[in-house]
Amino acid sequence: MRVGIGYDVHRLGKGRRLILGGVEIPFEMGLLGHSDGDVLTHAVMDALLGAAGLGDIGRHFPDSDPQYENISSLVLLVQVGQLLRGQGWRVGNIDATIMAQKPRLAPYSEAMGRHLAEALDADQAQISVKATTTDGLGFAGRWEGMAAYAVALLEALGR
Numbered sequence: 573m574r575v576g577i578g579y580d581v582h583r584l585g586k587g588r589r590l591i592l593g594g595v596e597i598p599f600e601m602g603l604l605g606h607s608d609g610d611v612l613t614h615a616v617m618d619a620l621l622g623a624a625g626l627g628d629i630g631r632h633f634p635d636s637d638p639q640y641e642n643i644s645s646l647v648l649l650v651q652v653g654q655l656l657r658g659q660g661w662r663v664g665n666i667d668a669t670i671m672a673q674k675p676r677l678a679p680y681s682e683a684m685g686r687h688l689a690e691a692l693d694a695d696q697a698q699i700s701v702k703a704t705t706t707d708g709l710g711f712a713g714r715w716e717g718m719a720a721y722a723v724a725l726l727e728a729l730g731r
């Protein structure tokens with residue numbers, strides 16, 4: 573078994589859709605980024621890649637590469653899942669926390685977990701998505717951005 577951690581931050585801006593875990597969430601701002609800015613999915617990918625000792629998403633999907641512009645991060649997560657399976661790993665479980673002052677994310681956490689599980693060909697029970705505010709403190713509290721933390725456990729297939 574191997575464990576990995578992922579962390580990501582994206583800036584909030586007007587005129588962008590807010591996508592978290594592949595779910596579009598109604599809000600007056602969205603996360604900026606080369607891709608869709610899906611901070612949750614990025615943290616999950618970094619946790620998975622880290623657990624497998626395969627670096628980070630910047631190495632696999634460089635933001636200097638135009639093919640990743642505005643791409644759905646779930647598409648990238650599918651590729652990470654395939655890479656892991658090819659290297660003999662299966663997902664044990666993933667636990668993630670989004671740090672955001674607004675909007676209220678709890679009503680969407682189940683849908684986010686479902687999308688992540690589908691992309692990874694995993695069971696929804698293996699994926700936990702939570703959200704917290706920062707009690708108004710810091711960049712998240714000032715609505716300047718959102719962060720996400722993820723921990724992933726991988727199990728070796730047939731070793």
Ligand code: MG
Pocket residue numbers: 580581582605609610611614
């Ligand atoms: Mg990112």
